[in-house]
Amino acid sequence: MLPNIHILATGGTISAKVADKTAMTGYTASVVGVQDLIDAVPAIAGIASISGEQVTNVLSHCLTIDILLRLAGRVNELLADDRIDGIVITHGTNTLEETAYFLNLTVNSHKPVVITGAMRPSTAISADGPINLLNAVRLAASKESRGQGVLVMLNEKINSGRDVTKTNTMAVETFQAPEMGYLGYLQEGQAYFSRRSSYRHTVDSEFSPLSVDNLPRVDIVYCYLDDDAFAVNAAVAAGARGIVAAATGHGMMSDKIRNGLIKASQQGIAVVRGSRCPFGLITATGDDETCGFIPAGSLNPQKARILLMLALTRTTERQELTRIFQQY
Ligand code: ASP
Numbered sequence: 001m002l003p004n005i006h007i008l009a010t011g012g013t014i015s016a017k018v019a020d021k022t023a024m025t026g027y028t029a030s031v032v033g034v035q036d037l038i039d040a041v042p043a044i045a046g047i048a049s050i051s052g053e054q055v056t057n058v059l060s061h062c063l064t065i066d067i068l069l070r071l072a073g074r075v076n077e078l079l080a081d082d083r084i085d086g087i088v089i090t091h092g093t094n095t096l097e098e099t100a101y102f103l104n105l106t107v108n109s110h111k112p113v114v115i116t117g118a119m120r121p122s123t124a125i126s127a128d129g130p131i132n133l134l135n136a137v138r139l140a141a142s143k144e145s146r147g148q149g150v151l152v153m154l155n156e157k158i159n160s161g162r163d164v165t166k167t168n169t170m171a172v173e174t175f176q177a178p179e180m181g182y183l184g185y186l187q188e189g190q191a192y193f194s195r196r197s198s199y200r201h202t203v204d205s206e207f208s209p210l211s212v213d214n215l216p217r218v219d220i221v222y223c224y225l226d227d228d229a230f231a232v233n234a235a236v237a238a239g240a241r242g243i244v245a246a247a248t249g250h251g252m253m254s255d256k257i258r259n260g261l262i263k264a265s266q267q268g269i270a271v272v273r274g275s276r277c278p279f280g281l282i283t284a285t286g287d288d289e290t291c292g293f294i295p296a297g298s299l300n301p302q303k304a305r306i307l308l309m310l311a312l313t314r315t316t317e318r319q320e321l322t323r324i325f326q327q328y
Pocket of ligand 1: 014059060091092093094117118119
Protein backbone atom coordinates (compact mmCIF):
# COMPACT_ATOMS: atom_id res chain seq x y z
CA MET A 1 0.00 0.00 0.00
CA LEU A 2 1.48 3.33 -1.04
CA PRO A 3 1.19 6.28 1.38
CA ASN A 4 -1.39 8.95 0.51
CA ILE A 5 0.29 12.28 -0.12
CA HIS A 6 -1.78 15.38 -0.84
CA ILE A 7 -0.19 18.24 -2.80
CA LEU A 8 -1.26 21.83 -2.10
CA ALA A 9 -0.11 24.18 -4.85
CA THR A 10 0.28 27.90 -4.20
CA GLY A 11 2.20 29.19 -7.25
CA GLY A 12 5.74 30.55 -7.67
CA THR A 13 8.42 29.92 -10.27
CA ILE A 14 7.73 26.19 -10.16
CA SER A 15 4.39 27.11 -11.80
CA ALA A 16 5.87 29.57 -14.29
CA LYS A 17 6.47 29.39 -18.05
CA VAL A 18 8.56 31.39 -20.49
CA ALA A 19 8.86 30.96 -24.27
CA ASP A 20 12.67 31.04 -24.31
CA LYS A 21 14.00 27.83 -22.72
CA THR A 22 17.25 29.55 -21.72
CA ALA A 23 15.47 32.36 -19.83
CA MET A 24 15.47 32.09 -16.02
CA THR A 25 13.71 35.40 -15.38
CA GLY A 26 10.95 37.37 -17.12
CA TYR A 27 8.58 34.40 -16.95
CA THR A 28 4.81 34.39 -16.73
CA ALA A 29 4.00 33.13 -13.28
CA SER A 30 0.93 31.29 -12.03
CA VAL A 31 0.16 29.47 -15.27
CA VAL A 32 0.89 25.85 -14.37
CA GLY A 33 -1.80 24.27 -12.21
CA VAL A 34 -1.46 21.48 -9.67
CA GLN A 35 -2.48 18.68 -12.07
CA ASP A 36 0.13 19.81 -14.63
CA LEU A 37 2.79 19.84 -11.88
CA ILE A 38 1.86 16.28 -10.93
CA ASP A 39 1.67 15.10 -14.55
CA ALA A 40 5.16 16.46 -15.22
CA VAL A 41 6.63 13.92 -12.77
CA PRO A 42 5.15 10.50 -13.61
CA ALA A 43 7.66 8.82 -11.24
CA ILE A 44 5.79 10.09 -8.16
CA ALA A 45 3.00 7.62 -8.93
CA GLY A 46 5.41 4.85 -7.89
CA ILE A 47 6.13 6.47 -4.53
CA ALA A 48 2.72 7.57 -3.28
CA SER A 49 -0.90 7.72 -4.09
CA ILE A 50 -1.19 11.40 -5.04
CA SER A 51 -4.05 13.86 -4.83
CA GLY A 52 -3.80 17.61 -5.24
CA GLU A 53 -5.54 20.94 -5.00
CA GLN A 54 -4.80 24.53 -5.90
CA VAL A 55 -4.88 26.77 -2.82
CA THR A 56 -3.91 29.88 -4.79
CA ASN A 57 -1.59 30.57 -7.72
CA VAL A 58 0.55 33.62 -6.98
CA LEU A 59 4.19 34.57 -6.64
CA SER A 60 5.15 34.13 -3.02
CA HIS A 61 5.94 37.81 -2.41
CA CYS A 62 2.25 38.43 -3.26
CA LEU A 63 0.92 36.02 -0.62
CA THR A 64 -1.16 37.51 2.18
CA ILE A 65 -1.74 36.67 5.84
CA ASP A 66 -5.23 35.68 4.84
CA ILE A 67 -3.86 33.01 2.46
CA LEU A 68 -1.37 31.82 5.12
CA LEU A 69 -4.18 31.34 7.63
CA ARG A 70 -6.27 29.52 5.04
CA LEU A 71 -3.30 27.29 4.14
CA ALA A 72 -2.62 26.40 7.78
CA GLY A 73 -6.31 25.62 8.32
CA ARG A 74 -6.40 23.38 5.25
CA VAL A 75 -3.19 21.55 6.23
CA ASN A 76 -4.59 20.84 9.70
CA GLU A 77 -7.90 19.72 8.27
CA LEU A 78 -6.19 17.31 5.83
CA LEU A 79 -3.78 15.91 8.42
CA ALA A 80 -6.64 15.18 10.82
CA ASP A 81 -7.95 12.77 8.16
CA ASP A 82 -6.66 9.21 8.73
CA ARG A 83 -6.48 8.66 4.99
CA ILE A 84 -3.81 11.36 4.51
CA ASP A 85 -0.22 10.40 5.41
CA GLY A 86 1.59 13.58 4.47
CA ILE A 87 1.40 16.93 2.68
CA VAL A 88 3.59 18.55 0.04
CA ILE A 89 3.21 22.27 -0.60
CA THR A 90 4.55 23.89 -3.77
CA HIS A 91 5.46 27.53 -3.18
CA GLY A 92 7.42 30.45 -4.60
CA THR A 93 10.90 30.63 -3.14
CA ASN A 94 11.01 34.32 -2.21
CA THR A 95 8.98 34.07 0.99
CA LEU A 96 9.01 30.28 1.33
CA GLU A 97 10.95 30.52 4.60
CA GLU A 98 8.18 32.65 6.15
CA THR A 99 5.42 30.21 5.23
CA ALA A 100 7.58 27.27 6.36
CA TYR A 101 8.18 28.83 9.78
CA PHE A 102 4.53 29.87 10.10
CA LEU A 103 3.35 26.31 9.40
CA ASN A 104 6.09 24.90 11.67
CA LEU A 105 4.37 26.81 14.48
CA THR A 106 0.73 26.19 13.54
CA VAL A 107 0.48 22.64 12.17
CA ASN A 108 -1.01 20.32 14.76
CA SER A 109 0.30 16.93 13.62
CA HIS A 110 3.36 14.66 13.61
CA LYS A 111 2.68 13.77 9.98
CA PRO A 112 5.20 15.09 7.45
CA VAL A 113 4.64 18.48 5.83
CA VAL A 114 7.19 19.31 3.14
CA ILE A 115 7.46 22.58 1.22
CA THR A 116 9.21 22.80 -2.11
CA GLY A 117 9.60 25.17 -5.04
CA ALA A 118 11.93 25.90 -7.91
CA MET A 119 14.47 28.51 -8.88
CA ARG A 120 13.93 27.94 -12.61
CA PRO A 121 10.62 28.17 -14.48
CA SER A 122 8.99 24.91 -15.56
CA THR A 123 10.00 25.53 -19.18
CA ALA A 124 13.70 26.16 -18.47
CA ILE A 125 16.54 24.00 -19.64
CA SER A 126 17.54 22.02 -16.49
CA ALA A 127 14.37 23.05 -14.64
CA ASP A 128 14.68 22.12 -10.96
CA GLY A 129 10.93 21.95 -10.21
CA PRO A 130 10.29 18.30 -11.24
CA ILE A 131 13.19 16.82 -9.23
CA ASN A 132 12.31 19.01 -6.24
CA LEU A 133 8.68 17.86 -6.38
CA LEU A 134 9.74 14.22 -6.71
CA ASN A 135 12.07 14.55 -3.70
CA ALA A 136 9.44 16.42 -1.67
CA VAL A 137 6.99 13.57 -2.23
CA ARG A 138 9.69 11.04 -1.30
CA LEU A 139 10.39 12.98 1.89
CA ALA A 140 6.70 13.37 2.79
CA ALA A 141 6.25 9.62 2.22
CA SER A 142 9.19 8.66 4.44
CA LYS A 143 8.68 7.54 8.05
CA GLU A 144 11.84 9.38 9.14
CA SER A 145 10.11 12.72 8.44
CA ARG A 146 7.44 12.22 11.10
CA GLY A 147 7.76 14.61 14.04
CA GLN A 148 10.55 16.64 12.44
CA GLY A 149 8.48 19.82 12.07
CA VAL A 150 7.73 21.43 8.74
CA LEU A 151 10.49 20.56 6.26
CA VAL A 152 11.84 22.36 3.22
CA MET A 153 13.08 20.22 0.34
CA LEU A 154 15.01 21.68 -2.56
CA ASN A 155 18.27 20.67 -4.18
CA GLU A 156 18.38 17.33 -2.32
CA LYS A 157 18.81 19.03 1.08
CA ILE A 158 16.38 18.61 3.96
CA ASN A 159 16.04 21.86 5.86
CA SER A 160 14.03 22.78 8.93
CA GLY A 161 11.28 25.35 8.32
CA ARG A 162 12.61 27.12 11.41
CA ASP A 163 16.22 27.59 10.35
CA VAL A 164 16.15 27.73 6.57
CA THR A 165 16.63 30.96 4.64
CA LYS A 166 16.91 31.94 0.99
CA THR A 167 20.54 32.97 0.54
CA ASN A 168 20.97 33.50 -3.19
CA THR A 169 18.86 35.45 -5.69
CA MET A 170 19.20 32.95 -8.54
CA ALA A 171 21.21 29.84 -7.64
CA VAL A 172 19.45 26.48 -7.23
CA GLU A 173 21.34 25.87 -3.96
CA THR A 174 19.74 28.98 -2.48
CA PHE A 175 18.07 27.34 0.57
CA GLN A 176 20.46 26.97 3.45
CA ALA A 177 20.60 27.13 7.20
CA PRO A 178 24.02 28.76 7.26
CA GLU A 179 24.69 28.34 10.95
CA MET A 180 22.42 25.57 12.20
CA GLY A 181 23.02 23.37 9.16
CA TYR A 182 20.81 21.10 7.10
CA LEU A 183 18.69 18.51 8.89
CA GLY A 184 19.93 16.00 6.34
CA TYR A 185 19.97 14.78 2.78
CA LEU A 186 17.47 13.16 0.47
CA GLN A 187 19.59 10.98 -1.72
CA GLU A 188 18.59 8.25 -4.20
CA GLY A 189 15.08 8.39 -2.76
CA GLN A 190 16.18 7.85 0.85
CA ALA A 191 15.96 10.44 3.66
CA TYR A 192 19.10 10.72 5.83
CA PHE A 193 18.50 12.90 8.91
CA SER A 194 21.58 13.94 10.85
CA ARG A 195 20.00 16.29 13.39
CA ARG A 196 16.64 17.47 14.79
CA SER A 197 15.48 21.00 15.50
CA SER A 198 15.51 21.61 19.25
CA TYR A 199 13.01 24.46 19.06
CA ARG A 200 9.31 23.87 19.79
CA HIS A 201 7.19 23.13 16.76
CA THR A 202 3.97 21.55 15.45
CA VAL A 203 2.27 19.50 18.19
CA ASP A 204 4.53 21.11 20.86
CA SER A 205 3.70 24.61 19.70
CA GLU A 206 1.28 26.68 21.76
CA PHE A 207 0.11 28.21 18.45
CA SER A 208 -1.15 24.96 16.95
CA PRO A 209 -3.85 24.69 15.93
CA LEU A 210 -4.51 28.36 15.40
CA SER A 211 -8.09 29.59 15.38
CA VAL A 212 -7.97 33.28 14.51
CA ASP A 213 -9.30 35.20 11.49
CA ASN A 214 -6.40 37.61 11.31
CA LEU A 215 -3.00 38.35 12.83
CA PRO A 216 -1.90 41.55 14.55
CA ARG A 217 0.06 43.90 12.30
CA VAL A 218 3.84 43.66 12.74
CA ASP A 219 6.29 45.72 10.67
CA ILE A 220 10.03 45.45 10.13
CA VAL A 221 12.23 48.53 10.44
CA TYR A 222 15.61 48.30 8.71
CA CYS A 223 18.46 50.21 10.39
CA TYR A 224 21.38 51.85 8.54
CA LEU A 225 23.96 54.61 8.83
CA ASP A 226 22.43 58.04 9.57
CA ASP A 227 18.86 56.73 9.71
CA ASP A 228 16.06 58.35 11.66
CA ALA A 229 12.80 57.19 13.19
CA PHE A 230 10.60 57.82 10.13
CA ALA A 231 9.95 54.11 9.53
CA VAL A 232 9.18 53.55 13.23
CA ASN A 233 6.75 56.47 13.18
CA ALA A 234 5.17 55.17 9.97
CA ALA A 235 4.68 51.71 11.51
CA VAL A 236 3.11 53.22 14.62
CA ALA A 237 0.84 55.45 12.50
CA ALA A 238 -0.18 52.40 10.43
CA GLY A 239 -1.38 50.70 13.61
CA ALA A 240 1.44 48.19 14.16
CA ARG A 241 1.01 46.08 17.32
CA GLY A 242 4.63 44.98 16.99
CA ILE A 243 7.85 46.17 15.36
CA VAL A 244 10.92 44.09 14.54
CA ALA A 245 14.10 46.12 14.21
CA ALA A 246 16.58 44.75 11.67
CA ALA A 247 19.25 46.54 13.66
CA THR A 248 23.01 46.59 13.08
CA GLY A 249 25.46 44.07 14.58
CA HIS A 250 24.26 42.67 17.91
CA GLY A 251 20.97 44.57 17.58
CA MET A 252 22.44 48.05 17.97
CA MET A 253 20.74 51.12 16.54
CA SER A 254 21.08 54.89 16.24
CA ASP A 255 19.76 57.07 19.06
CA LYS A 256 16.97 58.33 16.82
CA ILE A 257 15.65 54.83 16.05
CA ARG A 258 16.24 53.67 19.62
CA ASN A 259 14.27 56.61 21.05
CA GLY A 260 11.51 56.03 18.51
CA LEU A 261 11.30 52.38 19.51
CA ILE A 262 11.36 53.16 23.25
CA LYS A 263 8.42 55.51 22.66
CA ALA A 264 6.61 52.79 20.68
CA SER A 265 7.23 50.27 23.47
CA GLN A 266 5.88 52.74 26.07
CA GLN A 267 2.71 52.92 23.95
CA GLY A 268 2.29 49.15 24.30
CA ILE A 269 3.81 48.14 20.95
CA ALA A 270 5.99 45.02 21.21
CA VAL A 271 9.52 45.75 19.98
CA VAL A 272 11.83 42.91 18.93
CA ARG A 273 15.52 43.68 18.58
CA GLY A 274 16.88 41.68 15.65
CA SER A 275 19.82 42.09 13.33
CA ARG A 276 20.49 42.69 9.67
CA CYS A 277 23.59 40.45 10.04
CA PRO A 278 23.04 37.05 8.41
CA PHE A 279 24.85 35.19 11.22
CA GLY A 280 24.91 35.23 15.01
CA LEU A 281 22.52 35.46 17.95
CA ILE A 282 20.86 38.47 19.51
CA THR A 283 21.08 37.79 23.22
CA ALA A 284 19.54 39.85 26.05
CA THR A 285 21.37 42.91 27.36
CA GLY A 286 20.51 45.09 30.36
CA ASP A 287 19.30 47.66 27.85
CA ASP A 288 16.40 45.42 26.77
CA GLU A 289 14.91 45.68 30.26
CA THR A 290 15.32 49.47 30.33
CA CYS A 291 13.95 50.02 26.83
CA GLY A 292 11.27 47.33 26.88
CA PHE A 293 12.79 45.37 23.98
CA ILE A 294 12.74 41.62 23.24
CA PRO A 295 15.87 39.98 21.80
CA ALA A 296 15.28 38.01 18.55
CA GLY A 297 17.71 35.15 19.33
CA SER A 298 18.70 33.43 16.10
CA LEU A 299 15.63 34.41 14.09
CA ASN A 300 16.13 36.66 11.09
CA PRO A 301 13.81 39.70 10.92
CA GLN A 302 11.25 38.12 8.57
CA LYS A 303 10.94 35.05 10.81
CA ALA A 304 10.90 37.17 13.97
CA ARG A 305 7.92 38.99 12.41
CA ILE A 306 6.07 35.69 11.89
CA LEU A 307 6.68 34.63 15.51
CA LEU A 308 5.74 38.04 16.90
CA MET A 309 2.45 38.07 14.97
CA LEU A 310 1.58 34.66 16.41
CA ALA A 311 2.80 35.52 19.90
CA LEU A 312 0.68 38.68 19.98
CA THR A 313 -2.44 36.55 19.51
CA ARG A 314 -1.68 35.20 23.01
CA THR A 315 0.02 37.95 25.00
CA THR A 316 1.42 41.48 24.92
CA GLU A 317 3.48 41.01 28.10
CA ARG A 318 7.22 41.51 27.53
CA GLN A 319 8.45 38.68 29.81
CA GLU A 320 6.11 36.26 28.14
CA LEU A 321 7.11 37.42 24.65
CA THR A 322 10.77 37.03 25.65
CA ARG A 323 10.07 33.45 26.76
CA ILE A 324 8.37 32.74 23.44
CA PHE A 325 11.37 34.05 21.53
CA GLN A 326 13.63 31.75 23.56
CA GLN A 327 11.54 28.63 22.94
CA TYR A 328 10.63 28.91 19.25
N1 ASP B 1 11.33 33.73 -8.00
C1 ASP B 1 10.40 33.27 -7.05
C2 ASP B 1 10.35 31.74 -7.03
O1 ASP B 1 11.40 31.20 -7.09
C3 ASP B 1 9.08 33.86 -7.20
C4 ASP B 1 8.22 33.54 -6.00
O2 ASP B 1 8.70 33.55 -4.88
O3 ASP B 1 7.05 33.27 -6.19
O4 ASP B 1 9.36 31.10 -6.97
